[in-house]
Amino acid sequence: MLEIKNLHARIVDDGTEIIRGLNLTVKAGEVAAIMGPNGSGKSTLSYILAGREDYEVTEGDILYNGQSILGMDPAERATSGIFLAFQYPMEIPGVATMEFLKVAMNEQRKARGEEPLKIPEFLKRVKEAAASLSMDMAMLKRPLNVGFSGGEKKRAEILQMKLLEPKLCVLDETDSGLDIDALKIVSDGVNALRAPDRAFLVITHYQRLLEHIVPDTVHVLYKGQVIKSGDKSLALDLEANGYAGVIGEAA
Amino acid sequence: MNMHTQPQRTPAETALIDAFGERLSLLPGDGAVMLKRDDAIEAIKHGLPTRRIESWHYTDLRRLLNAVPDFDPAAAVKAIAPIVEGSAVLAVLNGVSNTKVPAVEGVTVQRLTEKLIDGSIAPGLDPYGSDDAIGALNTAFVADGYFVDIADGAELDKPIELQNLQAGGQTHVRLPVRVGAGAKAIIVERQTGDGAALVSSVSQLVLGEGAEVTWLIVQEQPETATHLAQFKAHIGKNAKLTLFVMNAGGKLVRQEIMVKTTGEGADFKLRGINLLAGDTHSDVTMVLDHTVPHTTSTEVIRNVVTGKARGVFQGRINVHQYAQKTNAKMACNTLLLSDDGEFSTKPELEIFADDVVCGHGATVTEIDHDHLFYLMARGIDEKSARGLLVKAFVAEVIEELDDETIVEALEARLDDWFVAHG
Numbered sequence: 001m002l003e004i005k006n007l008h009a010r011i012v013d014d015g016t017e018i019i020r021g022l023n024l025t026v027k028a029g030e031v032a033a034i035m036g037p038n039g040s041g042k043s044t045l046s047y048i049l050a051g052r053e054d055y056e057v058t059e060g061d062i063l064y065n066g067q068s069i070l071g072m073d074p075a076e077r078a079t080s081g082i083f084l085a086f087q088y089p090m091e092i093p094g095v096a097t098m099e100f101l102k103v104a105m106n107e108q109r110k111a112r113g114e115e116p117l118k119i120p121e122f123l124k125r126v127k128e129a130a131a132s133l134s135m136d137m138a139m140l141k142r143p144l145n146v147g148f149s150g151g152e153k154k155r156a157e158i159l160q161m162k163l164l165e166p167k168l169c170v171l172d173e174t175d176s177g178l179d180i181d182a183l184k185i186v187s188d189g190v191n192a193l194r195a196p197d198r199a200f201l202v203i204t205h206y207q208r209l210l211e212h213i214v215p216d217t218v219h220v221l222y223k224g225q226v227i228k229s230g231d232k233s234l235a236l237d238l239e240a241n242g243y244a245g246v247i248g249e250a251a
Numbered sequence: 252m253n254m255h256t257q258p259q260r261t262p263a264e265t266a267l268i269d270a271f272g273e274r275l276s277l278l279p280g281d282g283a284v285m286l287k288r289d290d291a292i293e294a295i296k297h298g299l300p301t302r303r304i305e306s307w308h309y310t311d312l313r314r315l316l317n318a319v320p321d322f323d324p325a326a327a328v329k330a331i332a333p334i335v336e337g338s339a340v341l342a343v344l345n346g347v348s349n350t351k352v353p354a355v356e357g358v359t360v361q362r363l364t365e366k367l368i369d370g371s372i373a374p375g376l377d378p379y380g381s382d383d384a385i386g387a388l389n390t391a392f393v394a395d396g397y398f399v400d401i402a403d404g405a406e407l408d409k410p411i412e413l414q415n416l417q418a419g420g421q422t423h424v425r426l427p428v429r430v431g432a433g434a435k436a437i438i439v440e441r442q443t444g445d446g447a448a449l450v451s452s453v454s455q456l457v458l459g460e461g462a463e464v465t466w467l468i469v470q471e472q473p474e475t476a477t478h479l480a481q482f483k484a485h486i487g488k489n490a491k492l493t494l495f496v497m498n499a500g501g502k503l504v505r506q507e508i509m510v511k512t513t514g515e516g517a518d519f520k521l522r523g524i525n526l527l528a529g530d531t532h533s534d535v536t537m538v539l540d541h542t543v544p545h546t547t548s549t550e551v552i553r554n555v556v557t558g559k560a561r562g563v564f565q566g567r568i569n570v571h572q573y574a575q576k577t578n579a580k581m582a583c584n585t586l587l588l589s590d591d592g593e594f595s596t597k598p599e600l601e602i603f604a605d606d607v608v609c610g611h612g613a614t615v616t617e618i619d620h621d622h623l624f625y626l627m628a629r630g631i632d633e634k635s636a637r638g639l640l641v642k643a644f645v646a647e648v649i650e651e652l653d654d655e656t657i658v659e660a661l662e663a664r665l666d667d668w669f670v671a672h673g
Contacts, residue, residue: 078630094643
């Protein structure tokens with residue numbers, strides 16, 4: 001589903017190279033965990049997948065279902081099925097959450113050649129999704145993410161993911177800022193979406209999240225490259241011994 | 252007025268002076284009113300204000316007013332649907348009031364022509380200081396409008412909508428409203444039309460003790476019209492006034508706001524949105540006087556600038572020496588969406604009291620790229636995402652109004668503007 005080939009990318013503003021020859025393949029139905037120390041390029045990778053303009057790909061390619069996505073803007077990528085759950089979701093005053101959800105869902109439907117949702121059907125879907133994440137509907141009456149706690153924002157991201165039904169879900173440190181109960185709710189939300197035709201790229205610092213969302217593969221990112229790949233036991237090994245050993249091996 | 256002798260009259264100045272001579276015999280008014288008109292045209296003869304006059308620095312009326320249309324008494328125009336269904340509509344059509352007005356309990360309406368003829372309106376025709384070009388223009392030419400009196404204690408359940416609808420030519424209208432003690436009302440002032448008109452419109456509001464009024468100015472002139480307007484209010488003891496101004500049209504627009512808090516406990520809120528497009532010039536100039544102790548005010552202005560539009564907000568707050576415990580805050584935020592657009596903000600605080608809380612702030616920003624990315628990352632195309640963000644920027648001010656029918660009505664006007672200019 002996702003093939004990243006010898007990817008090099010830098011920050012547009014100052015030219016700093018962050019991703020330096022990254023290779024990664026994720027199959028449909030797979031949950032791939034990306035781990036790595038601070039500054040290894042994890043969040044940058046998620047932004048590049050989503051198409052943020054602050055980064056420029058200088059070499060290599062990203063293929064999604066066999067097609068390069070480098071020429072697509074963020075909206076085109078999103079309607080083709082790529083979803084990024086943000087580490088720090090934006091607060092956008094003045095944009096009503098419900099209105100935003102409706103517009104976003106209908107953009108997905110338009111891309112698939114479907115009619116816009118009727119209001120009752122839309123409300124039903126939002127209510128169901130919110131209930132499954134133990135979210136209060138009153139929260140969704142507020143402007144988008146405004147006044148949400150860190151945990152509420154993360155839940156709202158998963159709510160959007162549920163409603164938009166993407167095929168490639170990139171979760172950028174979805175566990176940060178969550179207490180144990182919220183972590184469980186969010187993880188259950190993600191697990192419920194696991195499907196043979198859907199893949200997940202789960203970016204995290206900690207093994208903790210991977211106890212709830214059990215990965216098929218684990219990849220260690222360091223200085224903009226995948227330096228080691230393995231199965232879920234690699235995450236346990238990192239938790240026990242830190243990154244130093246793996247980094248030493250690679251060097 | 253500009254007291255410097257002008258070397259030569261502009262075509263607009265000449266046209267106004269000539270028009271006064273031609274219209275004089277048609278203008279209603281008793282002796283006192285006609286004297287006020289004479290004084291007013293004398294002021295215009297001294298010349299329209301230029302950028303050398305401080306309060307007109309960003310709007311050089313002499314340079315910008317480059318054509319004055321003739322009066323066109325034959326032009327036809329019809330009343331339009333009010334923004335809130337069920338409102339009592341008082342329409343001024345091409346400068347002329349209706350002989351029949353809807354009956355609303357607790358409300359007395361008189362045609363302004365009658366008040367000019369009997370002279371009872373004369374004291375209110377004095378201009379506001381020496382630089383008051385709009386006041387002078389209006390006093391010279393005003394022929395009609397409505398005088399509205401809301402009785403003490405009356406609580407109106409539906410808005411009154413004052414419509415000033417132009418059909419080209421010139422219209423000069425005055426809309427004095429008295430709100431009695433303890434009365435509550437929503438008043439909508441619609442300013443629109445379809446011609447390349449010169450419009451002057453002066454609204455005068457007096458709020459009695461404990462009265463509460465929300466006044467909405469919805470200005471949607473075509474991009475060919477010159478719209479020169481004033482809103483003047485006195486807010487009495489414990490009275491509350493919320494003034495909402497939506498400027499969404501006009502070629503040359505100046506909306507002046509002169510407000511005085513005249514009784515302790517008076518509260519004034521100004522909320523404004525300026526939606527500026529095309530090759531236009533729009534100016535909102537406020538002078539607020541806190542004249543007595545314990546009064547409060549907040550002003551929030553949001554501007555969206557597109558195309559080659561130029562916008563101005565001048566906000567002057569005078570806190571008089573006696574007006575201790577004044578609390579006044581002013582903010583002006585601009586979203587600049589084009590390289591050719593511009594917006595000038597001039598906040599001024601003049602404080603003579605020593606125990607007050609006053610502040611002001613101004614920002615000019617572009618669309619937040621992080622916000623744009625977030626919306627696009629959810630599949631919303633760039634144009635729609637930008638539209639959502641721009642609308643959000645101004646809708647915040649509307650949503651604060653806290654009255655659902657009003658919020659919906661204004662958002663509908665907002666949507667119309669975005670459809671036309673998005």
